[in-house]
Amino acid sequence: AIQMTQSPSSLSASVGDRVTITCRASQGIRKDLGWYQQKPGKAPKLLIYAASTLQSGVPSRFSGSGSGTDFTLTISSLQPEDLATYYCLQDYNYPYTFGQGTKLEIK
Amino acid sequence: QVQLVQSGAEVKRPGASVKVSCKASGYTFIDYVIHWVRQAPGQGLEWMGWINPNTGGTSSAQKFQGRVTMTRDTSNNTAYMELSRLISDDTAVYYCARKLTISGWVLIDYWGQGTLVIVSS
Numbered sequence: 001a002i003q004m005t006q007s008p009s010s011l012s013a014s015v016g017d018r019v020t021i022t023c024r025a026s027q028g029i030r031k032d033l034g035w036y037q038q039k040p041g042k043a044p045k046l047l048i049y050a051a052s053t054l055q056s057g058v059p060s061r062f063s064g065s066g067s068g069t070d071f072t073l074t075i076s077s078l079q080p081e082d083l084a085t086y087y088c089l090q091d092y093n094y095p096y097t098f099g100q101g102t103k104l105e106i107k
Numbered sequence: 108q109v110q111l112v113q114s115g116a117e118v119k120r121p122g123a124s125v126k127v128s129c130k131a132s133g134y135t136f137i138d139y140v141i142h143w144v145r146q147a148p149g150q151g152l153e154w155m156g157w158i159n160p161n162t163g164g165t166s167s168a169q170k171f172q173g174r175v176t177m178t179r180d181t182s183n184n185t186a187y188m189e190l191s192r193l194i195s196d197d198t199a200v201y202y203c204a205r206k207l208t209i210s211g212w213v214l215i216d217y218w219g220q221g222t223l224v225i226v227s228s
Binding site: 001031032034036040043044045046049050053055086089091094095096097098099100101 | 215
C-alpha cells in the first residue's frame with residue numbers, strides 16, 4: 001500500500017498568516033491526491049482534488065500543488081473558520097490511503 | 108440536493124457484528140461508487156473499501172478482508188457495511204461517502220454524517 005506522510009502533525013498560526021501543509025507519497029501517484037478538511041465532530045469536506053483543482057464552493061484562499069510524490073496545501077490568509085484537521089488522500093490506487101492529518105489551531 | 112444519511116449509533120459486544128446503513132438521495136444511486144471510511148476516537152481517517160451500487164462489486168482493504176461485507180439495496184437507494192467479529196479497536200465513527208469521477212479525476216464529494224459504533228463488554 002502507498003504510504004502518505006503528512007507534516008506537520010499540528011501547527012498554530014494567526015489569522016491572516018499563510019499556512020502550508022505537505023504530503024509525501026511513498027511512490028509516485030501522478031496528481032491523484034485530494035485534500036480534505038474535517039472540523040470537530042463533522043464529516044470530512046473535500047477542498048482540493050487532482051492535487052490542485054479547487055472544489056466548487058471552496059474559498060479561493062485554499063490552493064494545492066504538486067505531482068508525483070510531493071504535494072502541498074496552502075491557505076493564503078488564515079481565517080478563524082479554518083480551525084480544523086486537514087488530511088491528504090491518495091486515490092491513485094487501492095487501497096486508498098490518508099495522511100495522518102494536520103491539526104490546525106488558531107493563535 | 109445530494110444527501111447521504113446514515114443509521115444511528117450502535118453499541119456492540121466483542122465478537123458481535125454491526126451493520127451500518129447509508130441512504131442516498133438527490134442523485135441516481137447506481138451511478139456512483141460508495142466508499143466507507145472509519146475514524147477511531149481522536150485518530151485519523153482510515154479507508155475501508157467500496158461498493159459499486161450498479162454491479163454490487165466490492166473491494167476492501169486487506170486489513171478488513173474476511174470481516175467486512177458491503178451490500179446495497181437499489182430499490183431503497185441504500186448501501187450497507189457490515190463488520191463482523193468486532194473487537195474494541197473497531198470502536199469508531201464509520202462514514203459512507205460518494206465517489207465522483209470528473210475527467211478521470213476522483214472526488215469523494217459527499218459524506219454521510221457518520222455512525223458511531225462502540226464495542227464494549
